[in-house]
Amino acid sequence: GAGVSQSPRYKVTKRGQDVALRCDPISGHVSLYWYRQALGQGPEFLTYFNYEAQQDKSGLPNDRFSAERPEGSISTLTIQRTEQRDSAMYRCASSYAKGGDEQFFGPGTRLTVL
Amino acid sequence: TQLLEQSPQFLSIQEGENLTVYCNSSSVFSSLQWYRQEPGEGPVLLVTVVTGGEVKKLKRLTFQFGDARKDSSLHITAAQPGDTGLYLCASVSGGSNYKLTFGKGTLLTVNP
Numbered sequence: 050g051a052g053v054s055q056s057p058r059y060k061v062t063k064r065g066q067d068v069a070l071r072c073d074p075i076s077g078h079v080s081l082y083w084y085r086q087a088l089g090q091g092p093e094f095l096t097y098f099n100y101e102a103q104q105d106k107s108g109l110p111n112d113r114f115s116a117e118r119p120e121g122s123i124s125t126l127t128i129q130r131t132e133q134r135d136s137a138m139y140r141c142a143s144s145y146a147k148g149g150d151e152q153f154f155g156p157g158t159r160l161t162v163l
Numbered sequence: 164t165q166l167l168e169q170s171p172q173f174l175s176i177q178e179g180e181n182l183t184v185y186c187n188s189s190s191v192f193s194s195l196q197w198y199r200q201e202p203g204e205g206p207v208l209l210v211t212v213v214t215g216g217e218v219k220k221l222k223r224l225t226f227q228f229g230d231a232r233k234d235s236s237l238h239i240t241a242a243q244p245g246d247t248g249l250y251l252c253a254s255v256s257g258g259s260n261y262k263l264t265f266g267k268g269t270l271l272t273v274n275p
Binding site: 140 | 206
């Protein structure tokens with residue numbers, strides 16, 4: 050079946066605008082993760098869901114960042130009042146079981162804030 | 164948060180050469196994973212090591228976990244252009260081992 054998909058693949062926005070990034074995990078995967086990856090760096094953990102429950106949001110940088118997974122499948126990462134420092138690759142991953150299982154990463158959304 | 168240092172940061176070699184990249188931490192890993200990330204793609208898991216002193220082989224790739232579980236290495240024999248990519252190590256933590264903390268990676272280029 051299909052892997053993790055993310056949309057849009059590229060997003061350019063102006064400072065101060067809100068953006069919503071979408072993640073479609075692999076069908077049947079229980080856990081979903083959001084990461085942020087700056088150029089030349091490894092991914093940085095943002096948040097983690099089991100089914101629809103947000104288990105850990107300790108990596109979200111500030112209260113402008115939020116994530117939801119209302120039906121335990123598709124997830125949306127929302128950034129309000131974007132700032133230039135938010136520019137990065139945002140990656141989603143999913144795993145079959147609750148934590149501890151191999152995470153499959155999506156292709157990412159490249160966000161550029163002008 | 165556990166900090167991981169990877170070295171070298173960049174490595175450019177010719178096809179057929181051998182290479183080793185390293186991942187180190189000042190604290191003990193509960194377990195450690197190695198990933199390869201190709202341009203425009205997400206990271207793909209290569210291996211998980213858990214036991215100190217453990218050695219795992221994946222074709223031409225050999226992964227070693229230090230006895231004290233504070234360091235790991237990845238050795239590639241007879242590198243090929245298809246090995247080109249960003250090699251990342253990640254520590255695994257969290258109550259159910261869900262949380263990955265990545266190093267900055269080693270960017271490997273294998274020239275034909």
